[in-house]
Amino acid sequence: xxxxxxxxxxxxxxxxxxxxxxxxxxxxxxxxxxxxxxxxxxxxxxxxxxxxxxxxxxxxxxxxxxxxxxxxxxxxxxxxxxxxxxxxxxxxxxxxxxxxxxxxxxxxxxxxxxxxxxxxxxxxxxxxxxxxxxxxxxxxxxxxxxxxxxxxxxxxxxxxxxxxxxxxxxxxxxxxxxxxxxxxxxxxxxxxxxxxxxxxxxxxxxxxxxxxxxxxxxxxxxxxxxxxxxxxxxxxxxxxxxxxxxxxxxxxxxxxxxxxxxxxxxxxxxxxxxxxxxxxxxxxxxxxxxxxxxxxxxxxxxxxxxxxxxxxxxxxxxxxxxxxxxxxxxxxxxxxxxxxxxxxxxxxxxxxxxxxxxxxxxxxxxxxxxxxxxxxxxxxxxxxxxxxxxxxxxxxxxxxxxxxxxxxxxxxxxxxxxxxxxxxxxxxxxxxxxxxxxxxxxxxxxxxxxxxxxxxxxxxxxxxxxxxxxxxxxxxxxxxxxxxxxxxxxxxxxxxxxxxxxxxxxxxxxxxxxxxxxxxxxxxxxxxxxxxxxxxxxxxxxxxxxxxxxxxxxxxxxxxxxxxxxxxxxxxxxxxxxxxxxxxxxxxxxxxxxxxxxxxxxxxxxxxxxxxxxxxxxxxxxxxxxxxxxxxxxxxxxxxxxxxxxxxxxxxxxxxxxxxxxxxxxxxxxxxxxxxxxxxxxxxxxxxxxxxxxxxxxxxxxxxxxxxxxxxxxxxxxxxxxxxxxxxxxxxxxxxxxxxxxxxxxxxxxxxxxxxxxxxxxxxxxxxxxxxxxxxxxxxxxxxxxxxxxxxxxxxxxxxxxxxxxxxxxxxxxxxxxxxxxxxxxxxxxxxxxxxxxxxxxxxxxxxxxxxxxxxxxxxxxxxxxxxxxxxxxxxxxxxxxxxxxxxxxxxxxxxxxxxxx
Numbered sequence: 001x002x003x004x005x006x007x008x009x010x011x012x013x014x015x016x017x018x019x020x021x022x023x024x025x026x027x028x029x030x031x032x033x034x035x036x037x038x039x040x041x042x043x044x045x046x047x048x049x050x051x052x053x054x055x056x057x058x059x060x061x062x063x064x065x066x067x068x069x070x071x072x073x074x075x076x077x078x079x080x081x082x083x084x085x086x087x088x089x090x091x092x093x094x095x096x097x098x099x100x101x102x103x104x105x106x107x108x109x110x111x112x113x114x115x116x117x118x119x120x121x122x123x124x125x126x127x128x129x130x131x132x133x134x135x136x137x138x139x140x141x142x143x144x145x146x147x148x149x150x151x152x153x154x155x156x157x158x159x160x161x162x163x164x165x166x167x168x169x170x171x172x173x174x175x176x177x178x179x180x181x182x183x184x185x186x187x188x189x190x191x192x193x194x195x196x197x198x199x200x201x202x203x204x205x206x207x208x209x210x211x212x213x214x215x216x217x218x219x220x221x222x223x224x225x226x227x228x229x230x231x232x233x234x235x236x237x238x239x240x241x242x243x244x245x246x247x248x249x250x251x252x253x254x255x256x257x258x259x260x261x262x263x264x265x266x267x268x269x270x271x272x273x274x275x276x277x278x279x280x281x282x283x284x285x286x287x288x289x290x291x292x293x294x295x296x297x298x299x300x301x302x303x304x305x306x307x308x309x310x311x312x313x314x315x316x317x318x319x320x321x322x323x324x325x326x327x328x329x330x331x332x333x334x335x336x337x338x339x340x341x342x343x344x345x346x347x348x349x350x351x352x353x354x355x356x357x358x359x360x361x362x363x364x365x366x367x368x369x370x371x372x373x374x375x376x377x378x379x380x381x382x383x384x385x386x387x388x389x390x391x392x393x394x395x396x397x398x399x400x401x402x403x404x405x406x407x408x409x410x411x412x413x414x415x416x417x418x419x420x421x422x423x424x425x426x427x428x429x430x431x432x433x434x435x436x437x438x439x440x441x442x443x444x445x446x447x448x449x450x451x452x453x454x455x456x457x458x459x460x461x462x463x464x465x466x467x468x469x470x471x472x473x474x475x476x477x478x479x480x481x482x483x484x485x486x487x488x489x490x491x492x493x494x495x496x497x498x499x500x501x502x503x504x505x506x507x508x509x510x511x512x513x514x515x516x517x518x519x520x521x522x523x524x525x526x527x528x529x530x531x532x533x534x535x536x537x538x539x540x541x542x543x544x545x546x547x548x549x550x551x552x553x554x555x556x557x558x559x560x561x562x563x564x565x566x567x568x569x570x571x572x573x574x575x576x577x578x579x580x581x582x583x584x585x586x587x588x589x590x591x592x593x594x595x596x597x598x599x600x601x602x603x604x605x606x607x608x609x610x611x612x613x614x615x616x617x618x619x620x621x622x623x624x625x626x627x628x629x630x631x632x633x634x635x636x637x638x639x640x641x642x643x644x645x646x647x648x649x650x651x652x653x654x655x656x657x658x659x660x661x662x663x664x665x666x667x668x669x670x671x672x673x674x675x676x677x678x679x680x681x682x683x684x685x686x687x688x689x690x691x692x693x694x695x696x697x698x699x700x701x702x703x704x705x706x707x708x709x710x711x712x713x714x715x716x717x718x719x720x721x722x723x724x725x726x727x728x729x730x731x732x733x734x735x736x737x738x739x740x741x742x743x744x745x746x747x748x749x750x751x752x753x754x755x756x757x758x759x760x761x762x763x764x765x766x767x768x769x770x771x772x773x774x775x776x777x778x779x780x781x782x783x784x785x786x787x788x789x790x791x792x793x794x795x796x797x798x799x800x801x802x803x804x805x806x807x808x809x810x811x812x813x814x815x816x817x818x819x820x821x822x823x824x825x826x827x828x829x830x831x832x833x834x835x836x837x838x839x840x841x842x843x844x845x846x847x848x849x850x851x852x853x854x855x856x857x858x859x860x861x862x863x864x865x866x867x868x869x870x871x872x873x874x875x876x877x878x879x880x881x882x883x884x885x886x887x888x889x890x891x892x893x894x895x896x897x898x899x900x901x902x
Contacts, residue, residue, distance in 0.1 A: 221264045222260050222261055224264075224428065225264045226260040226263060226264050226431065227428075227431040227435040227436075228260070228435065229256065229435055230439055231306070231438040232256075232303070232306045232307060232310065233253060233256075235303040236250075236253050236303055238299065239296075239299060239303060240253070242296060244291060244296065245299075245300055248280065248283060248287055249303070251280060252280050252303075255273055255276055255280070259273040259277070263314070263317070266321070271318065274311060274314060278311055280307070281304055281307055284300055284301070285304060287300055288300040288301040298875070302698065302699060302876050305698060306698075309697065312473075313434070316463070316466055316470050317430075317431070317467065319463060319466075320463045320464065320467065333419070334370045336416060337366070337416045337420070338367075338370050340412050340413050340416050341363060341366055341367055341413070343409040343412070344363065344409045344410060344413050345358070345363060346409075347407065347409045347410070348361075348363075351404070357404075361391065361392075361413075362384060362391075365384055366388065369381055369384060382420070382454050382455055382458075383451070383454060383691055383692045385458065386454045386455075386457065386458050388413075388417055392405050392410065392413075392414055418458055418459075418460060430456070430471075433445070434449055434471075436448070436449075437449045437694070438697075441715070441772075441774060441877070443693075443719045443720075443723050443772060444768040446694040447692055447723075449471070450476070450692045450694050451692055453468050453475075453476070454468075454691065454692065457469075457472075474697060475695070476689060476695040477673065477695045477696045477697060478673040478674070478695060478696060479695040479696040479717040480670070480685070480686040480687075480688055480711070480714070480717050481684070481686070481700060481711070481712045482684060482709070482710065482711040483681050483683045483707075483709065483710045483711075484681060484709050485680060485681045485708045485709065486524055486525070486526045486679075486680060487708055488708040488709050488883075489524040490524050491863040491864065492863055493523060496519065496521040497520060498518065498519045499517070499518045500515065500516070500517050500518075501515070501516050501517075501518065502514075503516050503547050505631065507624050507627055507628060508624050508627060510549050510550055510551045511549070511550050512548070512550075513547065513548050514545055514548055515546055515547075516543055516544065516545040516546075517543070519541060519542050520540070521539070522537060522538070522540075523538050523540075524538070525538050526677050526678070526681070528679060529675075529676070529677045530676055531675060531676070532571055532573075532677065533571060533572040533675050533677055533682045534569065534572075535569075535570055535572075535677070535682065536567050536568065536569050537567070537568045537570060538565065538566070538567050539565070539567075539568075539640055540563075540565050540566075541563070542561065542562070542564075543560075543562040543564070543632065545559070545560045545561075545562070546559055547560070551613065551616070551617075552613075553597050553599060553613075554597045554609070554610070554613035555595070555597070556592060556594075556595055557592070557593040557594040557595070557596070558590050558592055558593060559590070559591055559593050560589065560590040560591075560628070561588075562587065562589070562628070562629075562632050563586070563587045564585065564587075564632060564633065565585050566583070566584045566636050566640045567582065567583050568580065568582040568583075568640055568641070568644055570648065573672070573675075574660055574670050574686070575652075575656075575660070576652030576653075576660070577648040577651060579644070579648055581637075581641065582636075582640040582644075583637075585633075586629040586632050586633045588625055595610055595613060658746075661746065662744065662745050662746050663688060663721075666721065666724040666725075666744065667690045667691075668689060668693075668720060668721065669687060669688055670686040670687060670688045671687045671689075672686060673686060673687055688716075688717040688720055688721065689716065689717075689720045690720065690724065695714070695716055695717075696716055696877065696878075697716075697877075698714070698876045698877045698878065699876070700714070700880065701875055701880035703871065703880065703882045704870060704871050704882050704884060706885075707871065707882035707884040708883055708885075709882070709883040709884075710871070710880070710882040711880070712878050712880045713879045714775075714877055715773050715774060715878070716877070719772060719773055722771045722773065723771075724744075725744055727740075727765045727770045728767050728768060729765060729766075729770075730764070730770075731762065731763070731764040731765075732762070733762050734761055734763075737763070760792055761789065761791050761840060762789070763788075763790075764787045764788040765785065765786060766786065766787045769785050770784070771783070775874050775878060775879055776877070777874075777875070778806065778807075778873075778875070779805060779806045779874060780805045780806075780816065780879070781802060781805075782804075782805070782845070785800050786798075786799055786800065786801060789837070789840075791840065794836060796826075796828075796829070796833055796836075796837060799824060799825060799826025799837070800824070800825040800826065801822060801824060801825075801837070802824075803823070804819045804820055805817065805818055805851065806819040807853075807872050808850075809869055809872050811868065812854070812859070812867070812868015812869050812886050814854050814872050814881065815850040815852050815853065815854075816853065818845050818847045818850075821838070822841045822842055824838060824841075853881075866885055866886060867883055867884065868885075869882070869883060871884075
């Protein structure tokens with residue numbers, strides 16, 4: 001059998017075809033380029049059929065970045081330029097490239113002609129008048145050069161592509177650069193000493209020009225007074241590559257960079273740029289609403305929010321006068337405060353409530369602060385001074401108390417404390433701290449930004465206090481939000497029930513005996529209120545009675561039906577439930593079933609006595625009806641107040657003991673940011689933070705509109721809580737750590753759970769960011785910063801432990817399960833240390849011990865039958881969950897479920 005090879009020649013034909021097409025189109029490409037250059041009003045190179053262009057027509061270009069490769073500029077004749085001329089120009093430039101034929105970076109082609117601004121600064125040296133029309137060679141930027149990208153333009157360039165005049169010049173005259181200098185003859189520069197002062201035949205080193213010095217100085221000014229919003233640029237970078245959002249993202253980036261220079265130079269252009277950025281914020285809202293992709297729309301919404309909060313603060317910084325250095329601020333004088341405190345102590349000592357005033361004004365703490373000023377933390381002094389200032393201005397004081405705090409020693413104390421509270425610059429420090437927190441989200445950086453806000457809030461300048469308010473609004477926003485629908489509250493109301501009772505009463509002084517059957521039904525009615533959570537418990541009932549009323553010799557047999565409606569208004573706040581007395585309305589209908597007297601057996605007399613008894617009953621029917629209504633209303637009112645008050649009291653106690661009490665003890669509030677009740681649901685937004693801590697600063701995830709309850713918790717609430725446990729810098733055994741947490745939470749039952757932790761482990765946390773929680777990209781990251789860890793004879797120093805938890809949703813239930821391995825970060829951790837530490841912390845963050853967010857008892861409650869977790873998302877610092885009717889989408893991997901949001 002003959003071995004035959006594949007001798008197909010079609011690949012060679014394809015290759016030859018490509019080479020033919022390439023060779024045929026290359027001249028076309030050159031011609032297209034030359035045509036584009038001809039259309040640009042460039043000075044013509046002398047030759048046949050052309051005339052030399054006047055120097056006033058020459059435009060100068062100033063590339064901002066000269067380190068990149070740029071094409072060698074060529075002067076083109078009307079008749080075009082062929083390849084031989086290009087080679088000739090390359091050869092003629094060899095001497096200025098350093099003697100090599102290779103093309104070097106564009107710095108080798110720095111032009112020899114200075115800009116108009118440089119000519120103005122050196123008019124005496126050069127001998128040219130910049131205002132002279134003949135000197136137009138030195139004025140005006142070149143526009144529209146095709147080989148200059150946006151990277152070569154200044155931040156000050158407008159949308160037309162103009163280049164700032166303070167940057168290095170770039171000439172297009174190749175012959176000038178090679179020594180022929182035809183353009184200088186046409187320009188008629190009068191001073192013959194120009195060649196001696198400035199060698200136009202050789203490139204000028206860029207760093208030797210004054211324009212470059214101006215650039216360097218301005219860049220340094222921007223770096224000194226402006227902090228680049230790197231976190232926001234990272235958001236915009238991802239959007240810039242998308243077709244639908246690219247233009248918006250690039251416009252925002254360009255204007256922000258332009259604003260940096262304008263604010264650093266205190267330019268009035270800052271306001272115009274801020275206005276344009278504000279318009280882009282509104283455009284971002286419209287863009288997010290129009291996008292079909294919900295993920296992309298969410299990214300735009302978060303980027304827009306990131307821009308809006310900065311624009312609001314930048315605008316106020318500009319209103320103050322730009323980022324101002326704080327060197328002019330006077331440092332607080334401990335000796336003056338010490339003298340002032342002595343006067344105040346002497347003043348309050350003579351008051352009957354002297355001890356109370358001393359505690360209220362924190363005089364002992366202030367004295368300790370003065371004595372330990374050199375060692376005390378700046379944040380502590382700011383927080384303490386601000387708190388005392390707040391107490392001195394408390395509006396809840398009586399007139400007598402206000403008169404007392406207005407006395408001279410306390411007025412001087414107020415002035416001194418303002419100096420201690422406002423001890424740092426407001427501009428550069430604030431912007432640096434703000435962007436540092438935006439970049440890291442670390443609790444220590446959050447504390448630094450909150451401390452700067454406290455300083456500004458205590459300032460005597462209203463502009464700085466307004467800046468503090470804006471930081472408060474954007475970076476201390478609500479970090480917990482919950483919503484409850486009235487339909488869900490109805491599920492927890494008692495079922496309709498009937499109750500039989502005996503009747504033993506008196507009406508108009510006559511005894512009444514019998515039985516009654518009472519049927520009641522309780523519902524919840526939301527009370528619309530724009531500032532409070534209010535609802536009303538509405539109890540409707542029906543009382544059917546069979547009674548006998550004894551009036552002297554007559555006995556009346558009555559049947560009555562009484563309908564009542566009781567209403568009890570309730571308000572929910574951070575102190576628990578506030579209830580109002582019940583109001584009751586009663587309707588009564590009574591009819592006589594029979595009458596019996598002691599004289600019924602006597603003819604005629606019995607009939608007469610019955611007529612008299614009926615007559616007297618008709619006369620007193622109205623009075624008796626009012627008494628029955630009053631007694632029934634009083635009884636219903638008493639029962640409602642007793643039963644409802646008892647149940648709400650128990651709920652308030654649980655809330656106080658398990659939630660509000662521990663938060664208050666840790667100085668975390670909570671503070672109500674807003675509360676609202678409409679016809680369908682109640683919504684409250686809270687901030688869980690101490691004065692020196694932040695709240696939320698990112699937009700929350702939207703809940704499903706058909707959910708019966710939803711909650712969103714920002715990571716700042718978790719970090720604030722952990723920080724107030726004061727673990728940083730402390731050393732604990734595992735058991736001591738458990739006891740500390742259980743004690744601070746007032747949850748002794750936490751100690752009853754058996755654990756498999758290593759009993760011989762001792763951990764010393766780092767002073768800052770000891771425990772940090774981040775909620776991003778569908779997972780919760782927990783990071784421990786460990787200064788030292790001991791186990792038996794082993795010791796490890798300076799490392800971090802990081803574990804990631806992801807939610808698992810199935811059957812309406814949610815658990816947080818550790819995802820992946822436990823990560824260890826530290827320079828001195830070898831393989832042996834990694835194995836040992838991972839064994840320790842794998843028990844702390846065990847995969848076999850998930851965090852159950854929906855307890856089993858929740859699903860054993862018949863009132864929640866058919867309900868489950870319909871949404872659980874973790875994004876942009878938030879954890880969002882919703883409870884609603886179960887559906888096929890309720891289970892599986894946690895994600896944002898489709899559907900209308902609110």
